Amino acid sequence: MDEDFIDAVASAIADHLWASNALPPNGPQAVRSASQPAISDGRNSDMDIDELSEVEIEALAEQIVTKLSPVGSYEDIPAEKIEI
């Protein structure tokens, strides 16, 4: 899988996530829908998500989700005591 393509799709997913303040959705369906803007923007001219097999999309999804996955939990941001 070419890195530029992964970056383009990851960027499209990040745009989507930014709008919804959410973390990366899992699964090939999310990749398939989120990749469309990246492809139509011409950020990837030599690959089309629709030409990929389900197996390839699964692999792509896994790579992107790994790339964008959250680190840690809310407790990793230390609590500070404060008066108001």
Next chain:
Amino acid sequence: MSAANIASALPQGAFLGEILPTPVKDVVSLMAGHAPNSVKRRSAADSSKAVDYLLSCWQILPSFSDKLVKGPIKKILLPVDYRRLCNARLAVIAFQKTQIAGCRPLLATLEHSEINYSLLKGAASGCILYPERYMRTSWDFDLAVSWEDLPTVEAMALEAGFHQAQRITESALFCPANRQLRDIVEKDHYELGFLVRRLQVTNLSPETLDAIRTETWTHQFWHDVDSVNPFCYAAVDIHHAMSLDIGFGELLTSARSVSIDNETLRVPSDAWFAAHLVYKLYWEGVHNYAKGLYQYADLVRLVARLDEDTFVELIDILEKYNLIAAGYHSFKHLPKFGVELPEHIASFISDTQYPPEDGDPTGLNDLGDVWPKLWGLR
């Protein structure tokens, strides 16, 4: 409350033009800071609907004075709805006071630096439009700085105790940000990702503690509510542009200092503040259902500051960024809030109701009336 829920709360065939359904009339009056015209106990359905609307406009719940809450609001609402509203108001006031306390060190550092910054949106309107700063709430403190100053200001925020963060899916909690995700997002956007402090408040009043423990609606703001010291987040959102095609250069040049609660803070000029408000109110309003109604509370209060000269400045900005239609569709609804429009604003509405010859709606950024959409209708 979802758009569908808000819309379904309206009576069938409700016309949101000049004749407003009772709960809408109540909300509109309260947003403007007034008691409703009729202070009689509402039906169960209207009482519940009014509180649903008000909770969807939680950003302005702290603006309701104690007199308004304990007088007219108590009279018109059923006890169950009144309790719901009071609990929400207490929780949101404490949330905003925590935001203010949490952002104070960063704002003090900025104020003592050479960096030109300005508060934006709710953080600015709390300083200039409401009797007390905490009376206008928002999810975060929005700041404008130039693109060149972004790294310095982010470093200041980290030094002041903020952490790079991202939301945890379907929760109101934050975890440390994935640096790669932030890099991807920030490359194509005009603001930094979240910067938050997790703050355990040690002196919440017994009434506030009770409110956040009993009202689950408040748990979008408050966490660990059964502990001695529940926590919420203070968040700053640092912008370097208003949108992808509207920069902040002129806004920052026009920014001015205000003194409030022994702090000196910078806010936009009234004209730029109004332009940003119109842009957000209209542009977000027409692209969503049931989003941003609370911003009318700001616009209602801003009118008194828009004298003729300031309004001319505002129109210049709106013209420059092709937002005249946004101005028309935003200002024309102010009379519904009991606002008597000065002549220069009334003339603007009258003049701009006709689009320019050969203009097309898309080219004019004219996506139609924002009012029904703010209430969750088409």
